[in-house]
Amino acid sequence: xxxxxxxxxxxxxxxxxxxxxxxxxxxxxxxxxxxxxxxxxxxxxxxxxxxxxxxxxxxxxxxxxxxxxxxxxxxxxxxxxxxxxxxxxxxxxxxxxxxxxxxxxxxxxxxxxxxxxxxxxxxxxxxxxxxxxxxxxxxxxxxxxxxxxxxxxxxxxxxxxxxxxxxxxxxxxxxxxxxxxxxxxxxxxxxxxxxxxxxxxxxxxxxxxxxxxxxxxxxxxxxxxxxxxxxxxxxxxxxxxxxxxxxxxxxxxxxxxxxxxxxxxxxxxx
Amino acid sequence: xxxxxxxxxxxxxxxxxxxxxxxxxxxxxxxxxxxxxxxxxxxxxxxxxxxxxxxxxxxxxxxxxxxxxxxxxxxxxxxxxxxxxxxxxxxxxxxxxxxxxxxxxxxxxxxxxxxxxxxxxxxxxxxxxxxxxxxxxxxxxxxxxxxxxxxxxxxxxxxxxxxxxxxxxxxxxxxxxxxxxxxxxxxxxxxxxxxxxxxxxxxxxxxxxxxxxxxxxxxxxxxxxxxxxxxxxxxxxxxxxxxxxxxxxxxxxxxxxxxxxxxxxxxxxxxxxxxxxxxxxxxxxxxxxxxxxxxxxxxxxxxxxxxxxxxxxxxxxxxxxxxxxxxxxxxxxxxxxxxxxxxxxxxxxxxxxxxxxxxxxxxxxxxxxxxxxxxxxxxxxxxxxxxxxxxxxxxxxxxxxxxxxxxxxxxxxxxxxxxxxxxxxxxxxxxxxxxxxxxxxxxxxxxxxxxxxxxxxxxxxxxxxxxxxxxxxxxxxxxxxxxxxxxxxxxxxxxxxxxx
Numbered sequence: 001x002x003x004x005x006x007x008x009x010x011x012x013x014x015x016x017x018x019x020x021x022x023x024x025x026x027x028x029x030x031x032x033x034x035x036x037x038x039x040x041x042x043x044x045x046x047x048x049x050x051x052x053x054x055x056x057x058x059x060x061x062x063x064x065x066x067x068x069x070x071x072x073x074x075x076x077x078x079x080x081x082x083x084x085x086x087x088x089x090x091x092x093x094x095x096x097x098x099x100x101x102x103x104x105x106x107x108x109x110x111x112x113x114x115x116x117x118x119x120x121x122x123x124x125x126x127x128x129x130x131x132x133x134x135x136x137x138x139x140x141x142x143x144x145x146x147x148x149x150x151x152x153x154x155x156x157x158x159x160x161x162x163x164x165x166x167x168x169x170x171x172x173x174x175x176x177x178x179x180x181x182x183x184x185x186x187x188x189x190x191x192x193x194x195x196x197x198x199x200x201x202x203x204x205x206x207x208x209x210x211x212x213x214x215x216x217x218x219x220x221x222x223x224x225x226x227x228x229x230x231x232x233x234x235x236x237x238x239x240x241x242x243x244x245x246x247x248x249x250x251x252x253x254x255x256x257x258x259x260x261x262x263x264x265x266x267x268x269x270x
Numbered sequence: 271x272x273x274x275x276x277x278x279x280x281x282x283x284x285x286x287x288x289x290x291x292x293x294x295x296x297x298x299x300x301x302x303x304x305x306x307x308x309x310x311x312x313x314x315x316x317x318x319x320x321x322x323x324x325x326x327x328x329x330x331x332x333x334x335x336x337x338x339x340x341x342x343x344x345x346x347x348x349x350x351x352x353x354x355x356x357x358x359x360x361x362x363x364x365x366x367x368x369x370x371x372x373x374x375x376x377x378x379x380x381x382x383x384x385x386x387x388x389x390x391x392x393x394x395x396x397x398x399x400x401x402x403x404x405x406x407x408x409x410x411x412x413x414x415x416x417x418x419x420x421x422x423x424x425x426x427x428x429x430x431x432x433x434x435x436x437x438x439x440x441x442x443x444x445x446x447x448x449x450x451x452x453x454x455x456x457x458x459x460x461x462x463x464x465x466x467x468x469x470x471x472x473x474x475x476x477x478x479x480x481x482x483x484x485x486x487x488x489x490x491x492x493x494x495x496x497x498x499x500x501x502x503x504x505x506x507x508x509x510x511x512x513x514x515x516x517x518x519x520x521x522x523x524x525x526x527x528x529x530x531x532x533x534x535x536x537x538x539x540x541x542x543x544x545x546x547x548x549x550x551x552x553x554x555x556x557x558x559x560x561x562x563x564x565x566x567x568x569x570x571x572x573x574x575x576x577x578x579x580x581x582x583x584x585x586x587x588x589x590x591x592x593x594x595x596x597x598x599x600x601x602x603x604x605x606x607x608x609x610x611x612x613x614x615x616x617x618x619x620x621x622x623x624x625x626x627x628x629x630x631x632x633x634x635x636x637x638x639x640x641x642x643x644x645x646x647x648x649x650x651x652x653x654x655x656x657x658x659x660x661x662x663x664x665x666x667x668x669x670x671x672x673x674x675x676x677x678x679x680x681x682x683x684x685x686x687x688x689x690x691x692x693x694x695x696x697x698x699x700x701x702x703x704x705x706x707x708x709x710x711x712x713x714x715x716x717x718x719x720x721x722x723x724x725x726x727x728x729x730x731x732x733x734x735x736x737x738x739x740x741x742x743x744x745x746x747x748x749x750x751x752x753x754x755x756x757x758x759x760x761x762x763x764x765x766x767x768x769x770x
Contacts, residue, residue, distance in 0.1 A: 058721040129540070130453065214526050217720075229350055229352055230713075230716045232713070
């Protein structure tokens, strides 16, 4: 009987098909829609959506709002997650796994349910009706904190302890050891944590809608509106492309850091 | 590699063929009616996975229709008019019967997307027999009779909690602009509805003076109605910017915008005023009164004096539809007993009258102690007359369609279900259809709404952005500076090892 033998190339076919069907073709479609407009029922090439985006006060302020919310929630996530990840990485083995699980646990509960529950909680505290921005930030941090903790934890845990000992031996106090050794070595984790939190918090409009009673509009919401109620797929696609560009630029900027830490890259979880 | 490709190609060709063959063999037996409707918008146990579906008392109208006519109904649902429209554009011949809202029906008629009804249906169908004279007249005036058959209809107004809100304040749309109700009211997160509210607020003086002109006898009802409709359908630049300012002024006074949470927030007491469609108002009032939820809360419904939006959803047949079967389905749904089943299930008001519907309304709302001699409560006190002749007259055999309710119930469910048309409070007279805007108007109104939703940007947001931008520039500069110094002045004792 002849043995069935797959070459490496053939093993890639399923993923290749998946990629083509669900990534490349949709991307091309979005590009097509973004740079066309409908005139009397026929499509024509046009930059009008691009120009339209950057001349519309509403869209620019939505962009500004999204970026602000994303920056603040990323910063908050980092501030909260770093100490936690640091302590987790330094603690003794048995406690560690339980602790880590507690932080990951919320991720196993359905996200919409979590946010709806948070809305009731905020109502109970009395924040819901007045603190739209604060609520949205709380929701974003609540939602994305595990995505910050995990990469930080994995990089911090993999740092060779002998580096820290060497730094201490050479006369560095705890603060110097942290700023000169631990933090620079954990940079890949910080970067991937930031990318994991920054991008989704620009678009996660379930959080902003639910917790701000629809008072705050972010880019994700705008895209949704253009596809469902405004019935303008061209502008919706253009906003998606612009969002993609912003994400790409962030990647490019943060990628610069990563290249300096080539040997640490392997510890990058994501 | 080549072989795999050819196998794949063969598969790609044969699979659809087999599928279509399979589809053909089952279709050839029975006629198929493809219905495209709003979610949860028909009494059925088929599409829903909710508790009600297991309840035997809920009639499954789709199954009954299939049984009676020996056909198969393919029933699918949509969430917004625009989604439905796009689906029809992509899959033009995919449906026999769809149920869009008023303005979308106008758009579809304008774009020649719908089939006209047969003369038989228009003149002798069950729908034509039972449809309310109010709806028929509305359709006749606007020239929709040939193309559309109304399904559900209603008004827009405020649901409010009379324990916290003075009914007098809500006799005007301006009521929710009042700082007295700060953070206690919601409006819809929907362009058209909120635009209507804004227009009504901006032109409230004009609308009021129009009403007094009418009551002074300077205008007849047709002139009054058409003037009202013209005002409420303004989309010029001045109107848009005034509406935008008005809504931006309203925004901080609101609890927020809502899509579906308004009903629940009214019941739990988070808010005390909710700008709502009449059908949702009925639902909210029913739920709040339900003693199972704890202590019952009695909510009221108010339709401001200036005007209201009369809206409807109706059936149209897209081009290429199986019109014969589609008409049968509309007629089937228009039987009063089926209309009752739908009203029970959906909670909105059917466009169909008939004695069976009226009897059900008497059963729901009439408070007379003696069904034979209506008009008096148990203590023998006279009840208020609520005249529904404007809606039911001519659709059944009764001479008079009047429901007797107590004073406090006058502003509750019945008012939302069938607004009053009495001399003192003629809602029907002051109601306007919100027409379909042209594409340019729609885009401009959407842009206005986006600004309302996206503004204002708080000052701290600018500060955060400025600080971050400054930070990035400083870091970038320091890198550039460091890099330059490093290459210019290598430290003593270090010798760079040239890399390959």
